[in-house]
Amino acid sequence: MTAINSLSINRRRFLQFSSGIGTLLLFPALSGCDTLKKIIKQPALLSARNDVNGKHWCVSYALDGTEHFRTEVPQRCHDVLHHPTLPLALFVARRPGTHCYLIDARSGDLLQTLEARSDRHFYGHGLFDHDGTLYLAENDTNEPGRGVLGIYQWKNNRLEFSTEISTHGIEPHQFVWLPDNTGFAIANGGIRTEAGSRTALNETIESSLVLINKNGVLISKETLASGNSIRHIAAASDGTIVTAQQFSAPTNNEENAGNNSAELLAIKRPLQPLTIFPVNSETEKQLQAYSASVAIHSENRWLAVTAPRGNRLLLWHLDTGEQLLDFAVQDCAGITSTASGFIVSSGEGSCRSVQQQAGLISVKPLPLPTGGWDNHLLLV
Amino acid sequence: MRSFILTLFSFVALCISLTACAPPTPEQNAIAALYNTMTPHYAQWREASAAFSETSNNFCNDKNTLAEVRNSWQQAMLAATSIQTFPVGPVNDNGYATQMTYWPDPKNLVAFQVEARLKNNTQPPSLADSSVALRGLTAAEYILFDKGHDLTQPEIRQRYCPLLISIGAYQLTFSAKVEKEWQQFSKLIKKFPNERYASEQEVITEFLRVQVTLLDSIGKRLQEPLKSGRVQIYQLEYWRSGQTQAGLHAAIKTDEALWQNGWRALAAAKDKDLVTSIDQTYASLLGNVLPVSLQPISVSITTAEGLAWVRSRQSELHILDILYGRELAKILGVQMGFNANDGD
Secondary structure, three states: OOHHHHHHHHHHHHHHHHHHHHHHHOOHHHHHHHHHHHHHHHEEEEEEOOOOOEEEEEEEEOOOOOOOEEEEEOOOEEEEEEEOOOOEEEEOOOOEEEEEEEEEOOOOOOEEEEEEOOOOEEEEEEEOOOOOOEEEEEEEOOOOOEEEEEEEEOOEEEEEEEEEEEEEEEEEEEEEOOOOOOOOOEEEEEEOOOOOOEEEEOOOOOOEEEEEEEOEEEEEEEOOOOOOOOEEEOOOOOOOOEEEEEEOOOOOOOOHHHHHOOOEEEEOOOOOOOOOOOHHHHHHHOOOOEOOEEEEEEEOOOOEEEEEEOEEEEEEEEEOOOOOEEEEEEOOOEEOOOOOEEEEEEEEOOOOOEEEEEOOOEEEEEOOOOOOOOEEEEOO | OOHHHHHHHHHHHHHHHHOOOOOOHHHHHHHHHHHHHHHOOOOHHHHHHHHHHHHHHHOOOOOOOOOHHHHHHHHHHHHHHHHHHHHOOOHHHHOOOHOOOOOOOOOHHHHHHHHHHHOOOOOOOOOHOOOOOHOOOOHHHHHHOOOOOOOHHHHHHHHHHHHEEEEEHHHHHHHHHHHHHHHHHHHHHHHOOOOOOOOOOHHHHHHHHHHHHHHHHHHHHHHHOOOOOOHHHHHOOOOOOHHHHHHHHHHHHHHHHHHHHHHHHHHEEEEOHHHHHHHHHHHHHHHHOOOOOOOHHHHOOOOOOHHHHHHHHHHHHHHHHHHHHHHHHOOOOOOOHHHOOOOO
């Protein structure tokens, strides 16, 4: 019985492997055993970076500091995605961007510059489906603020626009898959701007957490009492969703921040409404009403937030709400989960790994280039 | 064989001792110099806070005059201003600056909070549990200098004295606590990596970012009253006491000392023209921003001549901001943080 199961698994694995090889053969530029071995063996840290000369780069490093690639691009990028089956990375331009860069994740070669359509702008985030279909957060420039997810199909070794679905909100930012890739949880930032601008109009923020299915059908739409901008989002394997907000008062004067609860984190447990994830007031002050990224480590049940204004990295237990770590990291922004914890990047300082050792959470610097790391990163 | 092993051992030992005795790098020297420049300011602030606390008590017990307590307030304010000029370490990490002074205060919250607290008949909470607007030297400035009340009148003094004494006591405890934290901070900038910094470059980066931010902040002291397009003197820092220029001088003087003692040597090794430009800009600034003036800025800024003076100083501060933030950062290989201001 065991043998049969083993055989069936092997067959399944063999078929998956054959299918992967087949895809690689269809895309000759991406084949090559040595590189495939490298990809399998060496985790790569992907991120957008900026340098002191104002240049923008798409980069990949091994965690020992070995540079895999460093590709200069014209537009500053925000998030980065990795193709589910091919060695391809897609760097998404920061809002309101007009480029996404499809890059060979082994060599750093720029394979395609995905241009925004004339009436749309990219908004920094996207997702790949298991079959390589790409979803990008976009803003409608004819109706400034109206959010859509642009859907792009992988055809003839290129990404081509297919269709779009509404995000049921204004200014979509980060979005994540719902369990089993059945749909999306979308952070609609709610800050309307003129088309192609970053400057907020003097309007009330209409931020929302929206759940939709893959066809764009609305499942739920929730808002926060504070009206703060829901910008970043992470999901645990059990479907728990956490959102990280940015407080958008006209001034960061502490007294104002005190009058308007920043409500920097909110949580939506499966089948539960969106509620505030309590953060003690002292910590909230340190965050200075601003978070950059949020990440969840499902196995450890850890919730992590980076706060570049407060220069802090913070960690809580996802279920108990107990604060587990408050660590100073300058201009702390990008965060990605690893097998044992997280890797955190910084616009100014070193990247760090966060892991549990002998029951204690330790934070250690990594031998990666110092500073210049943009808002998000990904370990593949 | 034995002699070979001994020779090898001696060689390894020599290498280790040479490494241990390796001269500090220019960056390590700069970090130490910047830290040492600031250390006396922390002691001065604690001492000035102690003096302010004591004279506040004495004033409320008719043992010191109003002029004397105002003078001790000014010394505490100048010492606090020097620390706010370069708030690396605990001041920045814990957001202590607003507990020293509360500014900008576009809604006159300090006056509102002080009066609201005094109107309340119930026992007020301790200052540590009250708004930061009440805890610092700006609230004390309101009590000591605001023209809306006359502290020479005993009943007025009786009304304001409990809060004045509380602020003095709070500042004394607070300054001693921050000084201690500053001393502990020194451990984090000597050996790397440590729990806070991965490398000396990370310290240099943070220190430079703070310096640039604070240059911008000094410029804001002059920009704030002009923001709306017309002159609003109540948006000046220390307008009540007429000490705007003294505060500005203290900030620039500390900033210049940091340049002379720390950054200058780092810059001189790489770009002598940059050194000349920064030297000249500081000389011009300090030649124009004297510790005392014939007229408070809150008066002179309302004249065309005074406004032109303000614009010139803003321009010099802006030049410094660029020289540090772009030129110095570039030659030091420092990537200034950007994620904090993205709004993404």
